[in-house]
Amino acid sequence: MEPDNHSDDCKQIFALLSEYLDAELNPESCEDIQAHLAGCPPCIEFLESLKRTVRLCHNCESAEAPAPLGPETREKLLAAYRKSLSRR
Amino acid sequence: MPSPQTQDEIELARDLLAGKADAFDRFVEVFRSKIFQYALMMCGHREDAEEVAQDTLFKVFENFEQLREPERVRAWVFRIARNACYMKRRKSVFAPTQELSLDDLLPHSEQDGGHRKLEIADWSALPDDQVLRSELRDVIQAAIQELPEIYRAVILLRDVEELSTDETAQVLDISPESVKTRLHRARLAVRRTLDGYLRGIQSGVEHGTGQP
Numbered sequence: 001m002e003p004d005n006h007s008d009d010c011k012q013i014f015a016l017l018s019e020y021l022d023a024e025l026n027p028e029s030c031e032d033i034q035a036h037l038a039g040c041p042p043c044i045e046f047l048e049s050l051k052r053t054v055r056l057c058h059n060c061e062s063a064e065a066p067a068p069l070g071p072e073t074r075e076k077l078l079a080a081y082r083k084s085l086s087r088r
Numbered sequence: 089m090p091s092p093q094t095q096d097e098i099e100l101a102r103d104l105l106a107g108k109a110d111a112f113d114r115f116v117e118v119f120r121s122k123i124f125q126y127a128l129m130m131c132g133h134r135e136d137a138e139e140v141a142q143d144t145l146f147k148v149f150e151n152f153e154q155l156r157e158p159e160r161v162r163a164w165v166f167r168i169a170r171n172a173c174y175m176k177r178r179k180s181v182f183a184p185t186q187e188l189s190l191d192d193l194l195p196h197s198e199q200d201g202g203h204r205k206l207e208i209a210d211w212s213a214l215p216d217d218q219v220l221r222s223e224l225r226d227v228i229q230a231a232i233q234e235l236p237e238i239y240r241a242v243i244l245l246r247d248v249e250e251l252s253t254d255e256t257a258q259v260l261d262i263s264p265e266s267v268k269t270r271l272h273r274a275r276l277a278v279r280r281t282l283d284g285y286l287r288g289i290q291s292g293v294e295h296g297t298g299q300p
Contacts, residue, residue, distance in 0.1 A: 007197070014194055018272035024253065042206040046195065049211045053279040056214075057247040060228040064134065066124040066141050069116065073142060078112060081149035085107050088153045 009036055013043050017050055094162060101158035112149075120145060122249070123169045127176075129244055132233055136176040144169040163255035166245060170259055186236045193276035195283070209286035224285075231281035235274055242267055243274035 013036050019025045020033050037044050100118060103111035120141050127140035147168050155164055196207045214224070232240055232248075245256040246267070253271075257264045 011194070015190060015272070018275055019268055022253070022268075024268065042197065045208065045211075046206060049208060049283065050275060050279055052211050052214060053275055053282055054247050056224070056228055056282070057232070057243060057275075057278060058250065060225050060232070061125045061248065062128065062225065062229060063222075064125075064128065066120060066138055069120065074116070077116065077145055077149050080146055081104075081112055081152060084149060084152040088105075 010040065010043055013037075013040075014046065017047055021047075021051055021054060097161055098158050101155060101161035104152065105155065105158060116145060119148070119165055123165065126166065126169055126244055126249060127173055129229065129232055129248065130170075130173045130240065131176050133176075136173075140169060140172040140176060143172045143175075147172070160255070160258075162249075163251060163258050166249065166251065166255075167259045170241065188236065188239060188273040188277055190273065190276070193273060193280055195280075209283045209290055211283075211286065213286060213290065227282065227285045228278065231278040232274075234281075235277055239270050239274035239277065242270040243278065246271050247275070 013033055016025060016029060016033060020030065025033070037047065097118065100111060100115055104115050123144050124137050124141040127137035127144075128134060131137055131140065144165065148165055155161060198205055198207060232243060235243065241260055242256060245251045245259055246253070251259065253264045253267050256267045256271075260267070262270075
């Protein structure tokens with residue numbers, strides 16, 4: 001594979017990597033990506049970093065929690081819920 | 089197939105619709121914190137996030153009988169939360185949208201002895217995902233919060249809250265294709281920020297100044 005083509009191929013792969021990770025690509029495109037990855041260590045390295053990014057995002061929620069729910073607010077929410085239930 | 093976490097939420101929604109005794113408090117406990125976290129990342133202000141959590145829950149309970157499909161409870165709640173966030177629009181975090189270009193988000197490459205090499209950090213240096221250092225968490229949160237709103241909205245729902253592509257499309261009133269496009273660019277932008285952070289650490293280590 002010529003270096004220039006290789007780079008263009010990589011660009012096409014880069015554009016599809018999220019859909020590939022999310023299993024949202026059609027089987028044909030998946031096979032194309034797998035075939036490319038088999039011979040392209042830089043794309044594997046890039047895919048791994050993207051995969052890691054997705055996992056880190058899932059675990060990134062802060063330790064901050066909302067202030068405790070006051071009794072008045074709870075009563076207000078409960079009243080809205082009861083009213084809604086009564087309409088069913 | 090919904091995830092186990094989602095399955096619990098669906099059961100909770102069914103219990104709430106059936107008027108089961110403890111369902112109300114369980115629902116508040118599960119969703120209040122979730123909405124607060126989402127709103128904090130979306131709006132960037134704790135005070136706004138507290139209000140969004142409360143306003144959202146009020147609207148949810150006020151209209152609960154309208155939830156026809158308990159299977160959609162998560163998307164339904166986040167749609168209300170998203171609208172509550174929009175009511176809190178502040179210029180700094182809801183600035184006019186700037187499109188992210190795919191080309192700008194890809195790493196540079198260089199020739200190295202006949203092989204092409206990407207200029208990216210050594211990602212194996214990252215700590216275990218489950219025990220994120222607070223500094224790394226801050227970097228990720230800042231990277232998400234700095235995204236233009238249309239990208240931030242998608243990555244928060246898809247990758248942080250783990251809604252499906254279709255659910256995210258319903259919450260945001262956009263097509264599933266737009267969800268996919270925006271998600272990819274958002275991930276690439278966050279990846280680039282993380283990569284820069286790692287390279288900074290690794291360059292510091294090389295020069296004996298950084299934290300390993």
